[in-house]
Amino acid sequence: MNWEDDTMRITVLTVPDCPNGPVVQERITAALSGRAAEVELVEVTGPAEAERSGMTGSPTILIDGADPFGIVGAAPSVSCRIYRHADGKADGAPSVDELREALTSAGLPGSADDDCCAVDALDLVGRDGRGRLAPDTGGLRAVHQAVLRHFADTGSAPEAAVLEPVANAAGRTAPEVLAELAREDFLTLGPDGRIRAAYPFSAVPTRHRVTIAGGVQVWSMCAIDALGIPAMLGRDVVITSVDPVTGESVTVTSENGQTVWEPAAATVFVGRRGGCSGPAAEVCCDTLNFFTSSASARTWISRHPDVNGQIVDRSRAEEIGRRTFGPLLTSG
Template identity: 70%
Template sequence: MRITVLTVPDCPNGPVVTERITAALAGRAAEVEHIEVHEETDAGRWGMAGSPTVLLDGTDPFAVAGAAPSVACRVYREGGQVDGAPSVAALRTALAEAGLGEAAERNCCEEDLLGLVGRGGRGRVAPVEGGLRAVHRAVLRHFATTGRAPGVALLEPVAAAAGRTARDVLAELDREDFLTLDEDGQVRAAYPFSAVPTSHRVRIDGGAEVFSMCAVDALGIPAMLGRDAVISSTDPVTGEPVTVTSTGGTTVWEPESAVVYVGRRGCSGPAETVCCDTLNFFTSRASATTWSKRHPDVPGEIVGQDRAEELGRAVFGPLLATEAPDSPSAP
């Protein structure tokens, strides 16, 4: 099967739909091509009804009768919810209806690693609608600048622009696992940042020193902010330090043998409880193996440095990309 992803340049939902397609494929073979469309005349030629559009062997499975070719943002509606990309479940259904065989049955704890940290394959770029993306980005920017979570009052002007209260928007972001709130309704975490101390510190060049929720989150911060950073963590088995220095897009790991263990404690729930404390840096593969054997209740996988960095970039790189599209009028 050939899967074509049509987007306008810098579409923030392009990486989201790509991540969801990967999750929906679940390891099945398919040719995935990405095409940037600049003009409405090209949109008509390709059959693009907004950005992003997914074609399965040249056919849009989410086509709406009467929809005109467009290079504007595309809105997908499913179960009363509005999103900027089709869900993993909708993509799975479309793939099956297009004739792609079912994936072999897998244990939920053997899901693609991107899905593990990326809201079950749905991605961490919040929808524009209802002020979700604007408030979410405001929270992330505040963390990056101050190292702390913003108070609810600071977010009121951003939420008010969408005709909502900050508490209402934050509650929705919490329900959808873009962030987590404490019992008082204050932000406790906004992946990749944590408002409470963890074993992963990130010193941002030109910014603050912050705590991250896990090793993959820490690795995603330089990509998300486009800044140099120094990550300091500790091997849970040996107690020895692990340092990752990101400079100009190049990383140096100390020690050179360091790896990341990506595990999970269950099959559903927010990332904070399912996997955040099981995604850790280790000084070596042997140390990570030791930890895994001591925790048979946490199935997972040891990943090398390149793969760990790739996960961080894929999940968190798009969160603050193209700052302008905080409203439905821009892709």
Template identity: 60%
Template sequence: MRITVLIVSDCPNAPVIEERIAHAAEGRGVEVELVEVADQEEAARLGMTGSPTVLIDGVDPFAVPGAPASLSCRLYRGADGRVEGAPSVVKLRRVLDAAGTSGDCECPPMDAAGRGGRGRLAPVAGGLRAVQQAVLRHFATTGDAPTVSELEIAADAHGRGAAEVLADLAAEDFLTLDDHGRIRAAYPFSAVPTNHRVRLASGIDVWSMCAVDALGIPDMLGSDAVITSADPITGESVTVTSTRGSMTWQPSTAVVYVGQRSCTGPAADVTCGALNFFTSHRTAHTWAEQHPDYTGNAVDQNHAEALGRSIFASLLTQPEPAGTSAHSQPLQG
């Protein structure tokens, strides 16, 4: 994939778009080229409708139908209605994801589980982290997803509405929403019953999206917990008891299959169906043979525990830096 940024000389938004593209394209292996356009004729030839114009493999994903070639400053409207001189990181990642679905692709192993190495901790800007952490704490204390109204205080501290922030979190795959804008899942939690139940030391039962998510919950909450699941092949129970950070598995032969079925899309769709507990390598292999649309492999207990810990342990231990909840803070994606 090649990203070309068309700018005019001394464009004040050139450093902004470069920085945002760097964040959005992290881990994707794309080529980025900055092209300075000198005159109107060249702008028309290259497809520039203002500075900066972003082209992905020669196509402007933000094109406005009928917009003329132009050397003037280009404006982009954000999800909150504000106008900026460059598309947000959220929007850039979205169009890069869409561009990456065309043609053949080779999926990095276990990539979707960790969002391409970017982790599950939402960025501070725009209230994303504040609302994400409010959602996770609500799940942990009640077992249920919060309503939009219950998140307004966290969002309002950043001058935004909760529904708006939730939409950004969903676009970045930190959570998923149903057709009515209600939270369906917020990794590692599911708002609906799944095959993976986690009973916390408080007595609260929560559902996790997958086996790896379940294994990450005790470390994320700093809580003892009992994870109960079932082998999809035999129906036999798999139990993992976490006590003071140490996990005991029953049966002792249990493993976790880690796989995915495509290169892009929310983890709820591309990986969660494959991240399951199995009583043994044999049943995991049987399941894999029955589901050729997934690629992956069975991992041992230590590997599975480490994966869950690496993805989720820091989600509630990294608060917002001081001074980031001002209403005037711009959304950077």
């Protein structure tokens, strides 16, 4: 292959059928965030070839021929390679953030999309750092939590009358509190004043269906919202969604703190359309979707030039969901 002198070269060395090969390629794609680089997958079939190529376990990542995650004295190997994150957790590939740091250290210029709409996937969901936890004043948090619990228990939005006792305890009416929650984008209301969404839940059908342990089914506003539900409720769930490009199903099963994604190559795109402000339901919820593969996600991105964002791998998507929605019902 002829490489351009000014183009970064990323080589992924794996043994045939390495289960972490596709994982690391997806994370590299997410870390690149649209930046130009030549990415090549090379299969290594024996110890001699591992020594020639610089492979110290599968997968090994070389950036312009150097291993940014290399350990001094590590021997050539065709065995599975284990990476340790900063928290000590073992993984079969570096995280997206670790890859992003390695690419930057190797001289890759910053993404052209590093603006207020795409600086951090968590901020895209978490209201630019403000989070989804309503203030504990004026009955806002109490009413908000009552709304979320009603969705989780029934699969539907509560009527204002159901919320009156909670709002009255703060010296307010339910419509007053709901209107303020809507102004601050903790939920959305229809023209009739009824709740249409309370992130992560939707009162109207979406492409993301969540079955909560016990049988209750709810709609979620987006892929990240769906992934945040088990963390928020502390319950097992099964998420069923549809890739907007291929029409194929994506299923995420969360059980006993472990998740299984089907297909295994599934990923999530986190983005925002248009300007950098406005209710999440209008500017980003319909762009946060599950995809059966990074290739499918890239196809969707190419068809929506008005959307800024990034592909995130499964662990990062779960982390964003957990950090965004996990505290909503545990904080008094």
